[in-house]
Amino acid sequence: xxxxxxxxxxxxxxxxxxxxxxxxxxxxxxxxxxxxxxxxxxxxxxxxxxxxxxxxxxxxxxxxxxxxxxxxxxxxxxxxxxxxxxxxxxxxxxxxxxxxxxxxxxxxxxx
Numbered sequence: 001x002x003x004x005x006x007x008x009x010x011x012x013x014x015x016x017x018x019x020x021x022x023x024x025x026x027x028x029x030x031x032x033x034x035x036x037x038x039x040x041x042x043x044x045x046x047x048x049x050x051x052x053x054x055x056x057x058x059x060x061x062x063x064x065x066x067x068x069x070x071x072x073x074x075x076x077x078x079x080x081x082x083x084x085x086x087x088x089x090x091x092x093x094x095x096x097x098x099x100x101x102x103x104x105x106x107x108x109x110x111x
Contacts, residue, residue, distance in 0.1 A: 031064075037098045044088065044096040051084050053077035063089065078105065 056078040063072045073090045089097045
């Protein structure tokens with residue numbers, strides 16, 4: 001094996017090592033805490049109604065609360081005229097949480 005081939009092989013192995021190390025070192029998700037708004041279901045529904053937000057779709061997903069996983073329903077509410085939206089978690093019969101709100105939506109995800 002000539003000197004150039006050895007250098008090329010070493011560079012290749014070093015590059016692969018860097019890629020693998022970066023995936024191992026930084027690939028794990030981090031749990032963070034951030035504020036969300038929760039209230040009695042009627043209060044949340046009144047707030048959604050005030051902005052004339054209508055359910056666009058619903059789904060069931062997982063929510064981690066402390067060290068427990070729960071299956072919870074979620075809904076995405078949207079006002080086509082104002083383009084306001086809200087993403088809501090139905091936590092239980094006594095509490096709903098607004099996970100996010102915004103303005104503007106793009107249904108065209110093609111590049």
